[in-house]
Amino acid sequence: MNINIEKLIVKFLAKEADLEELKQLEVWISNPENEALFFEFIKTNAFIKMTMSNYDKKRAKANIIRRIKQEKSIFYNKHKGNNIFKYAAAAMIIGVLAATYIFRNDLFEEPIETPSVVVEEPIEMGTDKAILTLEDGSFIELDEDAVFATKNLNSNGKQIVYDTESKSAEKIEYNYLTIPRGGQYAVKLSDGTQVWLNSESQLKYPVSFEAGKPRQVELIYGEAYFDVSPSAKHEGSKFKVFNKSQEIEVLGTEFNVTAYKDETIIYTTLVEGRVVINTSTSKQTLKPNEQSSLNTANNSIDIAKVDVKVVTAWVNGKFIFKGKSLKDITKVLSRWYDVDFEFENKSLEEAKFIGELGKRQNLEKILQLIKNTNYINAYEIKGKKVILK
Template identity: 45%
Template structure:
């Protein structure tokens, strides 16, 4: 496969790419500089892959050599293509576990950042109790609501086709429309795409902007845009990754993402861009809206103020207090979800379970009030079955056991 066909995961797995990121020399620097100059559309993908490799190689406490050999054997037994990684360097605990998660599907939260439980009070392990396990990983599915209120179910294997939009059940693609303003309906129809718990979906808007929507999200947007006029969409709630079609291709039209959650409280947050990549997380049950810039530049307006974000920066807007803070973050952790991985850094077990609840469409409760605050770093492959994840948690000796009743999970 040629580099121009690579996605983030492909770059992370490539031995020459890893060598350039971790141990660059004049030859590799020159090659990648020339290649990126010839393929500017790949700059964002390469930047995210670089951060992924760098994070995988983060230095932490090492496993014993016996554990390293056992883990590598498990990786190699499952997928021989990562064999070339083994002898590159002495990988750290985090590296090995995250490689296992990304390449094999092994649950990588085994690397425990912080253990807040008293080992002497947890009690002995107990066998799990499983009663009618109905929990499965999420899939590509969504509901499209048309202007007249008609609802169309989108899912794998189901085709939907109209003159201006089509879907193969895994993505929704609108026909590109660039009519002049005088030939365009001044108020084009508006569609709404709703992603349920246990779902995800990809959409290409009429202007060519690409949007990845996470579980329990809703996007409202016009079916056509007018060149020269603002292109506005609404992330009603949930999480979305935007790869915006440049304004230079639309007679200078800026792209704006409105956040109705803030507006409903008398506030206002508008993300305005010319052409860039960014992630917005605005779940209804969370008090903060997170806007993270991956590539380019955005202007974020709120309460009469404007914040200019640069790559790797995140703006956290507190909806209730109408206040915000700007900080530098590890973008890989924020956007890994769209590449099939949930990545966490110093996340509490409660926060991790909030994410998994949406993806697996389940309800999690804690049988021990000390468990929610335990912190982890690591990655979870989204294809993993819930019982495999829970068994990995038992392996950390954080929880003694778990119960599954239908779509409910109890951690003890």
Template identity: 45%
Template sequence: MTKKDMEKIISKYINNEASVSEIDGLSKWLDKKENLKIFKEYLTIHHTLNSDLIFDSLAAYENFSNKDTSTKKARKLFLTPIFKYAAAILIFVSAGYFFLTKDKPVKDNTPIIVNNKIKIGTDKATLTLSEGSSINLEKGKKYTTDNLNSNGEEIIYNSQPATSPKIAYNYLTIPRGGQFSVKLSDGTQIWLNSESQIKYPVAFIKGQTREVELIYGEAYFDVTSSTKHHGAKFKVAHNMQEVEVLGTEFNIKAYQDEVHVYTTLVEGKVGVSNGAETVVLKPKEQSIVGDSKDIETKNIDIYNEISWREGVFSFEGKSLKSIMKVLSRWYDMDVTFNNAELEDVRFIGVLGKEQKIEEILNTITDLGFINSYEINNKKIVLK
């Protein structure tokens, strides 16, 4: 294909009009490194001139999940082979800044790296048993007791009701740079993001409300239906709210360094209560609980909220400061800015959780959003 042909396909891709064959052609074209550079520049210029454009990433996710590939359009590109390249591309969408370097003096953007100890996150957690002992769980390490098994990536509890009226609780703590999942005795599956902690019963009492507590952090819940447990409801407690469900999938984000708790409903129905008000969420809705007595609700792009569970981080109009906060948890690092104005620069894009931090920072530097960066042990300075 000629350069002119590819420009037309890229334009159709940006506007969600590309066909399946055009998407495949674009993927093959991007196999050449020099073409990837052209692709980046085209996207950067486009978003700088059209800052109101935002990909419909939820539609992308749904289209990708649809098995009928004959009707898929470019919206599915969030998860197509193109993003083996574009996963590191963060597109500039903020008004007020123009970071293309055409009229700027050339600066030395060589990064300074001193004893880089920043590692990609992995499966790891600490399990605290009811009697108080703790076990470190990690990828490749098995752990087994009478009522649970762990393969180093998840814990699976035996599906038996409690035999004693006194419930025994376990705690699962995920450190920065970690992730883990747990399957409770009732079959409910919970995925935990970095820097999170949850408390749950080793076994539930038959017929009684099944209750767990998200102490802090982020967790995705796939709850087994109450009809399978003699009508027993399922509740997720937190010190700022309580979520009651009958059988559904939802995400709760309640980090200690954030002032709000975000509950996102994927499917089913949940009631969110802060003690003063209760709201019932519909799929694709998110509740926001804070200091106010009122609970805010809004429609959201589900994929951006739950993509972490699928191995990627999806950002839509997020500030560089917010993005770095998310990455800090996964890479277990600290980030500071030499220039406070950089904190508010906003991006749209997708990052793979298996990428090295240098790859991400090099992309942001290449696109001109920062001049350079410095890594010293587990600390990063953006310049």
């Protein structure tokens, strides 16, 4: 690839190519000998750190030529006499490089203005908030602006921290931490175990663990990431996590559990250490980077290798989707933004996407990224409902 073509592609990506340069790019990419060079350049310079192994080259080539022609047509119709071609270069690349659509937050600095987007009022992003239910049934609303403390715990607005447990708890008292849709929160248990809770989740746990006995908590529903204090620090006391249909036995480790009420599959993903998954019919040991999938309908369980960074991205303030369907993506978004999604065209549900996005941004920006793939024609926000068209 000569230096002039490289500069042209860079200008294309930077939204700075004029009409003549677009024509040159169209002629150049139409040559089959240049196809491999083009995709290698894009992979190296535009989508580094992204998964590109499954893209369809023939489809990509045809699509990019089609899109360039479309944009040239728009240029003639909307920019007569104007030498600068203002178009969404990132959206073009996204729509043409793969059968799986790709979006990345830092490629979309300026949303496209379009009349096909209807927004009644902006949707607020999720925040640090939770409801703490005490042993006596009373509850305290926690949020990022509130500091709260009792004799055995304190909260800084993001996390509850319990006092270090005494040698023996005279009476086991339980607290519940409930995370609503549009929320997240963390808790440091009395044994030092750290738990991060995702939106629409609930954890039951003792205020203080009983010395010499297994440390037990229950993820009633939702998603949680556990960084467990080792048994060696607690006289060999094991740590167990219960949730519907399974028991997780832990020996000092980090793992993620996803067990939402509206899903029949429970996912347990091991980051490091060792856990044993016990069900009524089986016992499975997970190794790091493995995930168990328990089907609660028939009690079957499967083990598979996974990318733990993708599974646990939510803890680090990110959404990472790797070949996820739009239906699954909207489930994640609905919990964080506290909205409901409706598909006007049911076939849209199965569209596959790859992408990495920050959680701390408006929902409209994410919807615009998805729309820029040209798979959906429009979206409409009505109160707490998002309609994809």
